[in-house]
Structures are given as structure tokens and as C-alpha cells.
Amino acid sequence: MLKYILLGFLQYGPMTGYDLKRVIDFSTMHFWHAYHSQIYSTLRKMDADGLVASETDDSGGDKLSRRVYTLTEAGEATLNAWLGEPMTELPAHKDESMVRVFFSGRRDKDAVLSELRLQRELHQQRLATYHTFDVEDLLEGHPVDVSQQDSGYWAMTLRHGMEYETMYIRWLEEMIDWVETL
Amino acid sequence: MLKYILLGFLQYGPMTGYDLKRVIDFSTMHFWHAYHSQIYSTLRKMDADGLVASETDDSGGDKLSRRVYTLTEAGEATLNAWLGEPMTELPAHKDESMVRVFFSGRRDKDAVLSELRLQRELHQQRLATYHTFDVEDLLEGHPVDVSQQDSGYWAMTLRHGMEYETMYIRWLEEMIDWVETL
DNA sequence: TCTATATATGTAAAAATTGACATATTCGGC
């Protein structure tokens, strides 16, 4: 999956691994994340497979050499083929916190309650972070080609993230109320 | 993570890999899933690590030998230690469908619309499935030790799954309306 | 100028997960 995210962002212009890491952290983080180690190694592999081209930017002399990646035609074709594939089933949803709740029946009530309250706190923080996101300047500073349409879709996925967090917080409230009655 | 789910279910009584696969499919599937291949191999590893004990049930003569796993004290301790660990950050949320939407800005509007409508259909089906779940007979047929409290927690996670699907469907509706205006 | 911190770029091993292959048994219907 990460491959398609990288291809997707490279549509808008050439970027380095670090650029991609930053962009992912500030945009897809509510539905996908990746460590820099995976981003760098995936880019190498994509380069070897011809999906992207790279060139080392040595302009600065002494500076750290930055490897700038550009989307190739093959890469663009791969992305479009993937987007065009009809999806037949929903991807599985995984949530480690829910596993913990599921098996909390034998745990101490107060321990569960403080875990739930902490979770609520963390989800509230996350929701607050989403409110500070601005899809308009997501790719700011890059020689990119982003349309109104693109940023509209981005905003809608961000909205999804917000609604997810809102639902989660509400569920945690219900959960806390219920555990208190036990 | 799968390890803790297996330990969790084995708390309630001995089970085979297949039993565990079935139980997972009908209970944790809205927040975790696993293929049988992973379940069998993880059980082997847990056996080697002493978290579970296994014995082959040859009672039926000709029958396929079923390997029945039982939780050991070490396994119980491992599970309880994990449940007791304070969580400091939220697990990442991943959703491949959202990646597709995010990069749909350059796609044909009608193609996007039919994908969104299909997704809505799939989520509606999933929600309908959840309504047929009965946490009470989740472990039916097993010599298990399930308390009222356990099934209460199970019901609450199922409720979370339903609220998630409801939120998702509502978002898809908004999304469809918005794409239609483009 | 030293120094701590953030920025930036990678490699490599380990663990988790997925997907493909393989096979034996049970059960219901014909």
C-alpha cells in the first residue's frame, strides 16, 4: 500500500524521501502511516522497478546529498491501474485498543476506567490536531500541480478522520459510563 | 497482536486452531482479523515459547488429529502483563479505501461515484451482519468460563463496530453528494 | 565556540501478515 501513496504524492511533483515522510505525517496520518525507514526502502525498490526515477542533488557542495524522486510513466500507469481496479471487499479494520477492551472483563474496574479516560484524552488531542490541518498548504514549497479538485478530496478524507474521532470519543464516553455502573 | 487475542480466548477454555479461527471471525472481526495460516503458525510458536500447551486428540481413531491448545500459567501471566501495560499512544488507523479516495481527484467522476456506492453497499452489509451477532453464544459448545462481565465488554466492542459502520455510511453519503456536485 | 536539538538519510534484522499451495475428513444429496 505504501507504494501507491508514494506514487500518489509524486504525481504532484518531485520529492525526496523526507518530503514524503512529512507530507504523509500531515495528511494521510489518519488513514495510513509509515516510518521513514519504510519510506526510504520502498522508494529504492520502486526506483529499481522503474516506477520512479531518482537523482542525487549535490548542488550544495558539502551538504548531505538529497535523493529526489520523480514519477515515471510506468509509475503513473501503475497508480492509475490500481485506482481503476474495482474493489470487491472492504479492507479489514484493525484496532489494538479494541482488543484490550475486549479482554478487559477480568480486569480491575479502576484500571480499565483510567485506561479509557486516557484513550479519550488521546482521541481528543488527535481531533484537535486535525482541526489545525490545512489541506491548502499541504504541499506548500513544492513545485506542484494540485487542483481544486484534489484538495477537495483531501478535505473530505480529513473530514472522515474527524468524524471517526468524534464517534470514538462518544463511544468512549458511553463505555466509561457503563464501566462505572459495574 | 494476534498472540494476545489467542491468549485471550484460551482464558475461557481449551481450543483448537480452527475453533479460534471461527471465534475470531465472529467476534473480533470488526477490530482484528487473521488468516488461518497465521493462527496455526502463531499457536506453534506460542507452544514452543511455553505460553500454551497442546495435546493431540486422537480419540476418534481414523479421524484427523486435532491439536487442542490450553493456556499455561506463563501464557496467562503474559496476557495479564500486556493488559496491565499503560498505553501511551494511540495505535495507527489504516484504511486502504481512504487512500483510494485521497488520490481520486484526477479520476473520472462516474468511476469514483460507483466505487463510493459500492463501498456504501459493502458497509451496509457489514453493519447488517453485526446486527445478527450474538455475543451470548460466542463460545457456545466450549467448556468455557465466561462471566456476565466478559460478555458485557464484548457487546460494547460490537457496539463500537456498529457505530463505526454507521459513521462510515453517513460519510459515504456526504461524499457521494459532494462528488455529484463536481 | 560549544552543544544540544531538530533535521535529514539511510541500513538491516526481526516480526507480523498475506497469499499460495497442499491435503484429509465429514456430510448431505443423488
Next chain:
DNA sequence: GCCGAATATGTCAATTTTTACATATATAGA
């Protein structure tokens, strides 16, 4: 009694993701 489908159990290779290790530059402040 045969056959197809569902049940049941596994292995193995490939891929993906995580975690740990490593290192170099830039920048801001003491």
C-alpha cells in the same frame, strides 16, 4: 456408493511493517 461442498489442518515463500542501529548536517542558544 459416489461426488461435491464444507470442514479442518497445516506448510512455505513473499511481502509488509516494525524496531533498532547508525550517521551527518543545520540551527539556535548558552
